[in-house]
Amino acid sequence: MPLNFRERTRPAPPAVPRLLLPSLVLAVLGYQINATMLSPALPDIARRLDTSSSLVGLSQTLFFLLAAVGQVTLARLSDYRGRKPVMLLCGVLLIIGNLACALAPDISVYLAGRILQGVSAAMFSLSFLTLNDLLPPAAFGRAAGIISAVNGGFAGVDAIVGGRLADTVGFRAIFLGGLVLSVVGTLAVARYVPAVPPKAAGSMDWLGAGLLALGLSGVLIGLAQGAGWGWTSPATLGCVVGGLAALVAFVLVQRSRSAGSNSVSGTGAGTDSRTPAADNATTVRPRTTAVIDIRLLASRRAWPLLLTVTLTLAGAFGALALTIPLFTQDAHAGYGLSATRSALLYATPASAIGVIGAPLAGYFGPRVGWRRTALVGSAGSLLAFAVAVPFRSEPWVLFAALAVLGLTYNGISITALNGLAVVSAPKDQQGALTGLTGACFGVGASLGTALASGLITSAGTDGATGAAAYTGAFVAALALLALAMVTALAVRPVPADEEAGRTERAPAAHV
Structure with a gap:
């Protein structure tokens, strides 16, 4: 979707609502408990879904892998589309992922749910960016500390609770609890997080984002599975070498995208190379800018x-x-x-x-x-x-x-x-x-x-x-x-x- 360059000249962000920070805490908690509460329940998942421990382990690898990919791509997308719309997208993905895992009849549906949950990890980066957009430095620091504290879960108690739920009710109870939190958190974001104009001109570099995602996937899968596959096995070497090759291609693409930008200083938009004629035009075709200069x-x-x-x-x-x-x-x-x-x-x-x-x-x-x-x-x-x-x-x-x-x-x-x-x-x-x-x-x-x-x-x-x-x-x-x-x-x-x-x-x- 073309981006109207004039959106970047809007006035200062709206007043900060009282429930901004609690809303973001709920949103990130909905994701976080899927990372910290589930570890003790992995044997129960393998038993109830009648699958192998290796496939359950793969679900964990995919969850954290897609978390890395989601943080890179969706955080950058928010520069062009605004933080709030992308946060709502993360919330919807998390809700669908929780439903899929809670109701999964087999390991394939469970894997799909974990992938969607992993992508929603971008909620953390988006929360930091939103707070920085809306708050002065001192308030941003205090709020960022609270969000980071949530990143560790419930002070270690969540892992114990997860194990207890797995022993008594079963792993599905963990995802049902996550579902409730994700629904409440997403509704809170929709209601209490102000919409701030996009920060960047241009359009998302999907080729660069795809190469970066492919490179990170290859390297992370190779590192995660290397001990089981063998560090010199074709599968491990293929993942790592292929991932590194994709990262090299990513650097080359980003270099070409960055060639036309003006600056990388912190005081201006380094990718906006408009001319007066472009400003006077009714419609300006946005230029594809680098994922990262x-x-x-x-x-x-x-x-x-x-x-x-x-x-x-x-x-x-x-x-x-x-x-x-x-x-x-x-x-x-x-x-x-x-x-x-x-x-x-x-x-x-x-x-x-x-x-x-x-x-x-x-x-x-x-x-x-x-x-x-x-x-x-x-x-x-x-x-x-x-x-x-x-x-x-x-x-x-x-x-x-x-x-x-x-x-x-x-x-x-x-x-x-x-x-x-x-x-x-x-x-x-x-x-x-x-x-x-x-x-x-x-x-x-x-x-x-x-x-x-x-x-x-x-x-x-x-x-x-x-x-x-x-x-x-x-x-x-x-x-x-x-x-x-x-x-x-x-x-x-x-x-x-x-x-x-x-x-x-x-x-x-x-x-």
């Missing part, structure tokens, strides 16, 4: 940020989601705990403390700078894990280190990196950089779990016994967090005046 991607505002996100998730998420649960439940190498005790002692506290850290990061981000806040999170995570690795044989030392990691990683880093992505991009490319940052969370998580799984498996194959079987995975996580600290230092600071006054915003007294 290559010059921005190559700048120190973008590539160090994307690397920091990827490396942070690879180190911290890989350890929290795989290495530490396996280690603490291993009777020969670790503590020999049950799955429930392991989760209560070494997973739930980190999630719960993250709910405290996220609002703190949102408070300090606009005041001391999002980059400085991100550096605090990276440094704290590195120090916490530097203590955990040599003293992992001491249960209470590991517990304390993971509690600190919950504050610095689950709380501060996640919030600060999301906030930094929003303020670092030019106004007409905020969806591009924010969506790509969201995708890097998925890439990093897949990389971290795949690397940890491969190192633990390899150590066992080579004859390592006891705690030595986990040494490589622990050290790799520490090295990844150290690299994340280096790349975080390389991020170019956003000038204070630009970070504080990027767009005209309405008063935010009610938020």
Whole structure:
């Protein structure tokens, strides 16, 4: 659909309603419980749908894969069509996905539902962008902290509740609860989220978006399935090599799309190359603009940020989601705990403390700078894990280190990196950089779990016994967090005046 360039000269956004933030919280919660509550119910899904655990595992891979793809494409689409219409699209996809999974007669319908749910992950990026469009910096920081806290679920309790529902009612109850939340959240968005004019001129680059989606899909599937397929198998190599080839093609296409743009500065629309004649024309055919300007991607505002996100998730998420649960439940190498005790002692506290850290990061981000806040999170995570690795044989030392990691990683880093992505991009490319940052969370998580799984498996194959079987995975996580600290230092600071006054915003007294 052609975009009327004159829409970009509309007055400042409307006044912020009281229920803006609660509406966005409900909208993202509708998605999030499908990510955090379902893990304990996976065996129940396999049993009730009479399918294999590998297909159930594939559903998880597809869910997080499409989450990465959805964040890139739909966040960028919102630059052209507006945030609210794309948020409503995400809500509808989530409702249909919940219905499909709750009523699924077999695994094929269930897989389709999980794919639709995954695409709706763009609701997180769209929420950050909407808050940035409507709120002044301090209010945006506080609200972004709350949204980031929701990103961790219900402080770790949701996983326990999910397991209880699976044991008593069955997995369908989880999706029915998600359905209720998604319907209420979508209606709240329709009623209480103001419609803000599009930020970018031109039209969506669907070729570039398709190449990016294909590239991310290939790389993520290869990383997620490599341990099962074999890292040198044709399937794994085909996915990874094919994905990398698609990403190279994406860069070439974006370079050609970016060639005609004027600027990537944060003070103007870098893709608007209109002439006076075009302004006077009744209808202007919009030019296809890059999904993300290559010059921005190559700048120190973008590539160090994307690397920091990827490396942070690879180190911290890989350890929290795989290495530490396996280690603490291993009777020969670790503590020999049950799955429930392991989760209560070494997973739930980190999630719960993250709910405290996220609002703190949102408070300090606009005041001391999002980059400085991100550096605090990276440094704290590195120090916490530097203590955990040599003293992992001491249960209470590991517990304390993971509690600190919950504050610095689950709380501060996640919030600060999301906030930094929003303020670092030019106004007409905020969806591009924010969506790509969201995708890097998925890439990093897949990389971290795949690397940890491969190192633990390899150590066992080579004859390592006891705690030595986990040494490589622990050290790799520490090295990844150290690299994340280096790349975080390389991020170019956003000038204070630009970070504080990027767009005209309405008063935010009610938020």
